[in-house]
Amino acid sequence: xxNQKTDRSFRIDSPVSPLPSGGxxxxxxxxxxxxxxxxxxxxxxxxxxxxxxTTYARHIERFFRTNPSWAERFWQDPYFEVRAIVTRxxxxxxLKRLIEDxxxxxxxxxxxxxxxxxxxxxxxxxxxxxxxxVAARIPVSLLPMMLFDPDYYVRLQVALRVRPDSLFSLMxxxxxxxxxxVAARIPxxxxxxxxxxxxxxxxxxxxxxxxPELWMDxxxxxxxxxxxxxxxxxxxxxxxxxxxxxDSFIKDIANGRLKQLETASERVAS
Numbered sequence: 001x002x003n004q005k006t007d008r009s010f011r012i013d014s015p016v017s018p019l020p021s022g023g024x025x026x027x028x029x030x031x032x033x034x035x036x037x038x039x040x041x042x043x044x045x046x047x048x049x050x051x052x053x054t055t056y057a058r059h060i061e062r063f064f065r066t067n068p069s070w071a072e073r074f075w076q077d078p079y080f081e082v083r084a085i086v087t088r089x090x091x092x093x094x095l096k097r098l099i100e101d102x103x104x105x106x107x108x109x110x111x112x113x114x115x116x117x118x119x120x121x122x123x124x125x126x127x128x129x130x131x132x133x134v135a136a137r138i139p140v141s142l143l144p145m146m147l148f149d150p151d152y153y154v155r156l157q158v159a160l161r162v163r164p165d166s167l168f169s170l171m172x173x174x175x176x177x178x179x180x181x182v183a184a185r186i187p188x189x190x191x192x193x194x195x196x197x198x199x200x201x202x203x204x205x206x207x208x209x210x211x212p213e214l215w216m217d218x219x220x221x222x223x224x225x226x227x228x229x230x231x232x233x234x235x236x237x238x239x240x241x242x243x244x245x246x247d248s249f250i251k252d253i254a255n256g257r258l259k260q261l262e263t264a265s266e267r268v269a270s
Contacts, residue, residue, distance in 0.1 A: 036070075043067045052082060060085050084109045092118075108133055120145070132157055144169075152178060159185070180205045200225045212238065224250065231257070 031037050034053045036045050043066070045051055050062040052074060064071055064085055071089035074082050080103040087095060087109040096118060098110045104127040111122055111133035119138040125131050128151040135146050135157035143162040149155050152175035159170055159181040167186045173179050176199035183194045183205035195206045200223035207218055207229065215234055219241045221227055231242045231253040239261075242254035 035073075043070065052077075055079070055081065057081050057085065064089055080106055087113050096121075104130060111137065128154060135161070156181065176202055184208070204229050212236075216241065219245075228253070235261075 031040075031045075031047060031053075036043055036052055039045075043050075043063070045063060047054065047059075049059060050066055051059045052063045052070075054060060060082055064074075068089040071086035072091070072094060074086050075090055075094055075098065077083055077086075080101075083098065083101060083103070084106045087098060087106065090098075090113075092115055095110055095114050098106055099114075099121055101107050101110070107122070107125060107127065107130045111119060111125075111130050114122075116137045116139055119134045120142055122130060122134045123138070123142075123146055125134065131146070131149060131151065131154045135143070135149070135154050138146070140161060140163060143158050144166050146154060146158045147162070147166070147169050149158070152173075155170065155173060155175065155178050159167060159173075159178050164185050164187050167182045168190070170178055170182045171186070171190075171193060173182070176197075179194060179197060179199065179202045183191050183197070183202050188209065191206050191209055194202055195217075197203055197206070200221070203218070203221065203223075203226055207215060207226070212233070212235060215230055215238045218226055218230055219234075219238060221230075224247055227242065227245055227247070227250050230238065231245070231250050234242055234254075239254055239258060243251060243258055245251045245254065
């Protein structure tokens, strides 16, 4: 038994069918065929709580959290959930060998735990969820390689992290949420090129970067969301213009603010 505990060359030679998930599983038959069974005293495995041969992810995770050194023995396990869970505990040299794992859940975890400088090997992964995680962790210097990803949410992650002077390629992105980030981050005065963007939230992102005295043109915006934004923030002549807005809701907000400002001014004067 002493030799078994120190044997680091152990590998799974034959797949064992996963046990039923959860519950009180009998160890009389199932566990005897499990490769961990001879090490049960060392690993504290328990089919109802901490088990590598169940289909219950929480029990698998508990086993490897208790026995992280065993991860290297199961990285080629036939069950994808086991492979996905052991990624947290694998050394980098083995983790890299899972970059092309057939299951996207495994690759998603690889993208979370692999050293960021090596993520360049995953920027073209076929699964969007994998690429989203890559875009969130890859070094900023490598992000321009993902500017034209086919998935909008990947491009959004890139827009949020890439250097502002690399955002010009996304100014005409097909997704409004991406353009909104561009409007908020691109170096001035290039954000002004988006002041007439078809999406109102992009136009608001441009207004947020303008001096209030330059808001007058936006009082004629055809979208109520832009005018609502102005009515809640404008002062002076812009607020007076909003008080005459054709929409009664916007008009009420602007007039209410005018009264508040007038009252506050009177209190200061007295």
